[in-house]
Amino acid sequence: MTLSNSFEAEELKRFLFRELGDEELEALEEQFFANDELFYELVDLENELVDCYARNELSAEDKQRFENSLERVPERAEKVANARALENFIKKEKLAAASALESSINVEKQTAIQDVDSKASLWERISEFFTLKMFTLQYATAALMVLIVAGAGFLVYDRFRLNRELARIKAGQQSRTADLERRSKLLQEQLIQVQQRERTIQTELETSSGQSDILSTQLDRERNERMRLEKELERLRNEKGNVPPLIPGKDQNRPPQPVIASIVLSPSAGTRGGGGVKTVEIPTAAQQITVTLQIPRDSAANSFDVKFGGITVGSGVKHAKTASGRRYVVVSLAAKRLSADKNNEFDVTGDDGKSYKFVFRLKKR
Amino acid sequence: MSNLTAEGFEKLLNQLDDDSRRAGEKYEQLREKLTRSFLWRGVLNLHADVLADESLDRVAKKLTEGVEIENISAYACEVSRFVWLEHTRKNKEIPTDETPEPAPAPAPVDSDERLAFLNKCMQEVVKDEDERRLIVAYYDPDPGEKIKETRRKIAEKLGITTNYLKQKASRLRIRLEKCIRECIAEAG
Numbered sequence: 001m002t003l004s005n006s007f008e009a010e011e012l013k014r015f016l017f018r019e020l021g022d023e024e025l026e027a028l029e030e031q032f033f034a035n036d037e038l039f040y041e042l043v044d045l046e047n048e049l050v051d052c053y054a055r056n057e058l059s060a061e062d063k064q065r066f067e068n069s070l071e072r073v074p075e076r077a078e079k080v081a082n083a084r085a086l087e088n089f090i091k092k093e094k095l096a097a098a099s100a101l102e103s104s105i106n107v108e109k110q111t112a113i114q115d116v117d118s119k120a121s122l123w124e125r126i127s128e129f130f131t132l133k134m135f136t137l138q139y140a141t142a143a144l145m146v147l148i149v150a151g152a153g154f155l156v157y158d159r160f161r162l163n164r165e166l167a168r169i170k171a172g173q174q175s176r177t178a179d180l181e182r183r184s185k186l187l188q189e190q191l192i193q194v195q196q197r198e199r200t201i202q203t204e205l206e207t208s209s210g211q212s213d214i215l216s217t218q219l220d221r222e223r224n225e226r227m228r229l230e231k232e233l234e235r236l237r238n239e240k241g242n243v244p245p246l247i248p249g250k251d252q253n254r255p256p257q258p259v260i261a262s263i264v265l266s267p268s269a270g271t272r273g274g275g276g277v278k279t280v281e282i283p284t285a286a287q288q289i290t291v292t293l294q295i296p297r298d299s300a301a302n303s304f305d306v307k308f309g310g311i312t313v314g315s316g317v318k319h320a321k322t323a324s325g326r327r328y329v330v331v332s333l334a335a336k337r338l339s340a341d342k343n344n345e346f347d348v349t350g351d352d353g354k355s356y357k358f359v360f361r362l363k364k365r
Numbered sequence: 366m367s368n369l370t371a372e373g374f375e376k377l378l379n380q381l382d383d384d385s386r387r388a389g390e391k392y393e394q395l396r397e398k399l400t401r402s403f404l405w406r407g408v409l410n411l412h413a414d415v416l417a418d419e420s421l422d423r424v425a426k427k428l429t430e431g432v433e434i435e436n437i438s439a440y441a442c443e444v445s446r447f448v449w450l451e452h453t454r455k456n457k458e459i460p461t462d463e464t465p466e467p468a469p470a471p472a473p474v475d476s477d478e479r480l481a482f483l484n485k486c487m488q489e490v491v492k493d494e495d496e497r498r499l500i501v502a503y504y505d506p507d508p509g510e511k512i513k514e515t516r517r518k519i520a521e522k523l524g525i526t527t528n529y530l531k532q533k534a535s536r537l538r539i540r541l542e543k544c545i546r547e548c549i550a551e552a553g
Contacts, residue, residue: 033398033442037528043535055506075410082542085479093501
């Protein structure tokens with residue numbers, strides 16, 4: 001029951017329940033005849049009371065008052081019956097509306113589902129499209145990956161190859177450098193030896209007599225050899241670029257060079273050509289001895305075998321010739337093989353069968 | 366049974382409103398007030414309509430007699446009291462009916478038949494689907510304590526005041542009840 005509890009509403013209820021006196025009733029009648037709003041307020045209130053009574057929603061007091069009014073307003077019972085009919089009608093109407101709404105919703109749902117289906121179909125098409133695209137992309141990606149892997153592999157291989165090539169080149173360069181260094185060192189050593197021989201020959205030339213021609217020739221040859229070696233060394237320096245120039249006595253890292261002594265011998269006495277035993281002075285530090293052996297003029301041989309102490313130190317050695325036509329052969333041997341205590345002998349046998357003996361004494365200074 | 370003449374009816378309408386359409390509406394509204402007032406005084410439906418017409422006839426007759434009536438509604442209210450008193454007095458003259466009109470049992474129709482009449486009347490009386498929806502919404506028994514709020518929303522949705530909504534719903538219900546009464550009478 002939602003009726004207002006205001007005094008006005010209560011007065012209206014009293015009117016409807018026939019609880020007003022004649023004067024109050026007539027006063028209210030005059031009011032609702034003059035006021036449409038009040039009249040329909042009364043009509044509406046009566047309908048509400050009837051409906052609530054039909055639904056058994058009135059309070060006990062109002063229900064009693066309502067039932068009391070039924071005796072004074074006999075047609076109200078008919079209104080109650082109509083109210084029940086109206087309530088049933090409304091319930092059915094709402095049920096039908098709900099059913100229609102449900103159907104409508106179902107239709108809308110179905111439509112929505114169809115829409116969704118159609119959208120799903122669209123999505124499927126899109127999905128298929130993208131699936132195809134994806135497959136294509138996947139293939140493309142796979143191909144790209146293969147290319148990338150292959151490219152990476154090639155790059156790795158190429159890098160490896162280049163590194164290997166570089167290493168080979170570096171190794172070659174190192175090898176070449178080492179070779180150049182080795183050759184340079186060798187040339188330096190040879191140059192030093194030549195320079196020492198040159199100095200020895202120069203000394204020999206200054207102190208010897210009768211052998212100046214050979215010594216001069218030998219000196220020239222040594223000088224030529226020195227020049228050749230210097231040129232060769234210069235070429236190597238240019239080629240290598242880092243071969244240190246040879247500055248004797250200044251290069252502390254230079255390996256100790258062997259001290260080379262050079263001696264010139266003529267056939268000893270007792271042999272063909274005769275002559276006494278010659279004493280040869282060599283530096284105490286001399287490690288290597290270069291021996292120039294003069295070949296007698298009668299020899300017709302072109303090459304010679306040279307033995308020292310019975311041991312061959314040169315075989316088939318070609319003779320050299322001075323500008324004046326004197327011939328000689330040069331051999332080299334370790335200084336330690338020479339004896340300072342006794343005679344040292346070289347046996348030279350030409351390919352013409354003739355032999356010559358060179359005897360000398362060694363003196364270290 | 367009505368003694369209303371064409372001249373008297375025309376004078377009454379002219380007195381109610383210069384516009385004939387609005388005059389007709391006011392006439393119907395006045396008649397409804399008269400009928401309701403008789404019913405609330407305990408007059409049966411069968412008699413309430415007759416007494417309402419009698420009241421209007423008397424008002425119209427006064428107009429044709431040249432009586433100046435400033436307020437037709439108020440005058441009709443005064444007339445209706447005399448009509449009701451006459452009706453009461455007449456009923457009291459019947460020896461077996463000393464009390465006001467006996468409270469009759471509802472018309473002898475079962476609920477299904479009444480519902481069928483209501484359905485029929487909904488087709489005949491209710492003009493369109495909007496009025497049908499209005500009946501259902503306005504008298505929906507479910508809203509409970511929120512009925513005033515529900516009716517405010519209905520009025521707001523229809524673009525009318527709650528008072529006018531109340532008026533429309535009440536008129537529709539009156540028409541439906543009258544239709545059902547006629548259906549029952551025809552069926553009986």
